[in-house]
Amino acid sequence: MRGGGAVRSGEALAVSQASRVSMQEVADRAGVALSSVSRVVSGHRDVSPVMRERVLRVVADLGYEPDILARSLRRGQTMTVGFVVGNIANPLLAEIALGAETRLREAGYAMLLANSMDDPALDSAHIRLFRQRRVDGLLLSLTDDRDPDLAAELARANVPAVLVDRDAARYPGVAAVLYDHASGGERATEALIELGHTHLALINGPPASRPARERASALRRVLRRHPEAAGLVRSGAFSAQHGESTMASLLAQDNEAVPTAVIAGSNQILVGVLRALRRANVIIPKDLSVVTCDDQPLSELFDPPLATISRQPHELGEVSAELLLEQLNGGPARSVVLPTSFRPTESCAPPRQPARRRRGGGG
């Protein structure tokens, strides 16, 4: 059960031996210099076929594997990327992480993952730790992209970084992949207004989060174009609790003021919204039209299926990785915008008592 060390009789025992084989041992056994082994193993070109074969045979015999740690120290690059994520249990972020990891691995990079649990201080701490581990680059889905500490922390890291749907304004020279939340959000809002809704509500995430900010401004922009409609934004956590309590309080208002259409600002918020609606026996879409953000496996199977402002998180992950790789290969820090779309369904219908409507509804 102990490692090697006691066993000395006879020759090396080949593959199944537990102890790690060093490059020096390979060199000794092959009767060549350490550096020659290095050249063969690292795939250098100035190596004779004879040398190559001779070394590779011993490598196979001894089951030698390069020590990436030592290589990293010497080369000054770790072939490792750090991904700071709010919470990997968020299916959206998990999908992004999958896309990113897949692409990075193709390029030979490994991915360190750290969850910040919606705590900006942890975001900073993770960046610091990753820096000490000498990661070659960072993928950042930050809790608060306006945190000044973070900008300093990031600058110190002095490695390429890509912001994942976060505002790059405070981080000069840092790349970003951004969703065009505006287009999907505007289309959704306009669709609701066209159905005759004049009382809209967006139960939103926190203003620290770019997606929440963008969705709020999209709503407001559309409302400015439509004086016949009014809307309100309720900011809060990306949580079911925020969704539930906010929806409940909206329903508890005077009948006149109760919104006839609601947009849930995330999948967790949606869960809370639906709980509140069920408890109040509110029927979708008869009593209330509902739109949600981001696809969820079961939402298509609801009765009615839920209208969704959707995006492609896997693609976001891939593109994030791509932008990081470009920088790691010496390229500039580019930024990219990805589209969002609106998929209307029967969860949106004309309001029951259209207050002050202009156009007559069809069918």
Added chain:
Amino acid sequence: MRGGGAVRSGEALAVSQASRVSMQEVADRAGVALSSVSRVVSGHRDVSPVMRERVLRVVADLGYEPDILARSLRRGQTMTVGFVVGNIANPLLAEIALGAETRLREAGYAMLLANSMDDPALDSAHIRLFRQRRVDGLLLSLTDDRDPDLAAELARANVPAVLVDRDAARYPGVAAVLYDHASGGERATEALIELGHTHLALINGPPASRPARERASALRRVLRRHPEAAGLVRSGAFSAQHGESTMASLLAQDNEAVPTAVIAGSNQILVGVLRALRRANVIIPKDLSVVTCDDQPLSELFDPPLATISRQPHELGEVSAELLLEQLNGGPARSVVLPTSFRPTESCAPPRQPARRRRGGGG
């Protein structure tokens, strides 16, 4: 934009300087030996207060940060754990990863994440890569826990490992955290039989996966105790496609043979099952009782809410990390079993035409 190197005039420029500060520089600046700085930074005890203060002041002035890479090479441990996961986009695995990462980080470990995309060859490849990166331990949620290549690969790694709800039979000395799928599965099956169902179906994952195997054997065990009931198991991928095509083919049978109750073996399979049911206009639970495995955010909000065989994935992640840490601290490889439970809901009801029933149904 270039790194440091040209700047030589005057003193070091303190914190905001981009270039990395080495321990040697700290030692020079403080006028002490390199080894003394190391002792202070590593928190050794045999250090005088004077020395400690003197060094820490320079550390702060220069913004020195230890290089974990170099430390790892010297100490022979990287404070890094590798997590091989089928697909982090699976919410169950994401929750597990979150629990594990949180616990590992508390203990000072970072987590490398690699997705195997249900490809056993990638599982092996990841283990090999993690080994070359000299991770201190492994967390493994394998595609196929009966793969012989993998056992060899794992043995070569020669580091502590914990199997995450995978069978440890082939991996001597490897710890495991296992769900007791049997108890939840048996309770669910028995509940269905008590409702009067005699035609059960389990649309299951692949036999390569322990959870799928355990659920199948739980079903069969219960059926053996209940000669009045029959059931069938349809193995396949953990995919919506498998769920949909299998459910559709079950519905297409002679009326007599169509199951009156179905258990979906995963959240993806559930999606497919529900699609098939919707297309066939099958009403739950009037035409068919439905049970699913693993909680999903929206399943409670279905009408009716879906009966669920559930487990605590976050806890699984924490316990996995805990078992790994025990080994990393020199302890033995323990294994732990966690419970599963069955939450019945109105998605389960007596069958419409109870073929050959004994007991009369209530209410």
Added chain:
DNA sequence: GTGAAAGCGCTAACAT
């Protein structure tokens, strides 16, 4: 308690 020195496993000059 502190300093000097060896070396973790590897790569990349630099020689030849």
Added chain:
DNA sequence: ATGTTAGCGCTTTCAC
């Protein structure tokens, strides 16, 4: 084309 050598930044004997 191959060998020799000097480190990457750190920890840890070993002397004193």
